[in-house]
Amino acid sequence: MKKVKIYVTLRESVLDPQGSAVKGSLHTMGYSEVADVRIGKYLELQIDPSERDIDGIVKEMSEKLLANTVIEDYRYEIEEAN
Amino acid sequence: MKFAVLVFPGSNCDLDMYHAIKDELGEEVEYVWHDATDLSGYDGILLPGGFSYGDYLRCGAIARFSNVMAEVVKAAEAGKPVLGVCNGFQILTEVGLLPGALLRNKNLKFMCRKVNLKVANNNTLFTNQYDQDEVIQIPIAHGEGNYYCDGETLQKLKDNNQIVFTYEGENPNGSIENIAGVINEKGNVLGMMPHPERAVNELIGGADGLALFKSIVKQWRESYVQA
Numbered sequence: 001m002k003k004v005k006i007y008v009t010l011r012e013s014v015l016d017p018q019g020s021a022v023k024g025s026l027h028t029m030g031y032s033e034v035a036d037v038r039i040g041k042y043l044e045l046q047i048d049p050s051e052r053d054i055d056g057i058v059k060e061m062s063e064k065l066l067a068n069t070v071i072e073d074y075r076y077e078i079e080e081a082n
Numbered sequence: 083m084k085f086a087v088l089v090f091p092g093s094n095c096d097l098d099m100y101h102a103i104k105d106e107l108g109e110e111v112e113y114v115w116h117d118a119t120d121l122s123g124y125d126g127i128l129l130p131g132g133f134s135y136g137d138y139l140r141c142g143a144i145a146r147f148s149n150v151m152a153e154v155v156k157a158a159e160a161g162k163p164v165l166g167v168c169n170g171f172q173i174l175t176e177v178g179l180l181p182g183a184l185l186r187n188k189n190l191k192f193m194c195r196k197v198n199l200k201v202a203n204n205n206t207l208f209t210n211q212y213d214q215d216e217v218i219q220i221p222i223a224h225g226e227g228n229y230y231c232d233g234e235t236l237q238k239l240k241d242n243n244q245i246v247f248t249y250e251g252e253n254p255n256g257s258i259e260n261i262a263g264v265i266n267e268k269g270n271v272l273g274m275m276p277h278p279e280r281a282v283n284e285l286i287g288g289a290d291g292l293a294l295f296k297s298i299v300k301q302w303r304e305s306y307v308q309a
Contacts, residue, residue, distance in 0.1 A: 017188050
């Protein structure tokens with residue numbers, strides 16, 4: 001069994017109003033060091049290896065459903081599941 | 083003319099859409115469940131607002147893979163009018179029938195009010211009953227209606243006159259170029275965040291949306307019904 005960790009984030013060119021609001025809040029709390037906040041999604045998939053290439057299917061699933069590549073980027077890591 | 087109002091789990095403007103067509107427009111209409119595999123019996127397809135599949139993952143992302151959406155793509159290819167309102171618009175962008183995407187409102191608030199809309203293109207099958215640049219009042223009700231597309235796509239939208247509605251005066255969600263509704267290149271698929279089906283009778287606050295549905299019927303009669 002493999003564990004796939006997928007990170008979906010808004011593209012750099014896309015404004016993230018949620019991130020801006022959180023940044024504002026962190027500044028209010030006194031953390032003036034925070035230069036930027038971007039909010040994304042984290043997904044964990046448990047995948048049973050099959051004859052299909054795991055990288056291939058993770059990319060396919062990400063581009064078809066998990067991320068909207070018009071506005072989002074994604075990256076992933078594949079680990080052995082415990 | 084016979085319309086289909088698609089119903090996804092979580093649609094909540096389907097009744098309003100049905101009412102607008104049946105009682106105010108006076109045309110035939112049926113509800114069609116999301117697992118339907120045939121839309122050939124309908125002349126126009128309406129995707130109502132709501133929160134299909136709870137807006138899980140992204141608005142419209144899961145609904146886009148419903149059985150019926152393959153049929154909507156076929157209907158669009160066949161040139162039938164397809165209208166997506168609010169969540170319906172989001173689904174149409176997810177399935178790729180319309181360019182761009184809908185982001186969270188810039189002010190992070192769910193906006194529910196009447197807005198002024200400018201008819202930026204009245205030369206479409208959805209807007210032929212409006213004047214060019216006419217300002218109309220239609221309600222909005224959304225948290226994720228901030229239309230976004232990249233610069234190249236925006237240029238294409240402008241070059242092809244695909245921007246059909248823009249917010250006039252205040253922009254409620256921060257959309258690029260004040261866009262409220264866009265049409266596909268072919269001109270038969272319209273997506274818009276405001277709810278024309280909620281503005282079909284003066285008794286409930288305005289009837290500026292009715293002309294949109296009348297436009298569809300007019301075009302259809304001229305194309306398919308012998309005089």
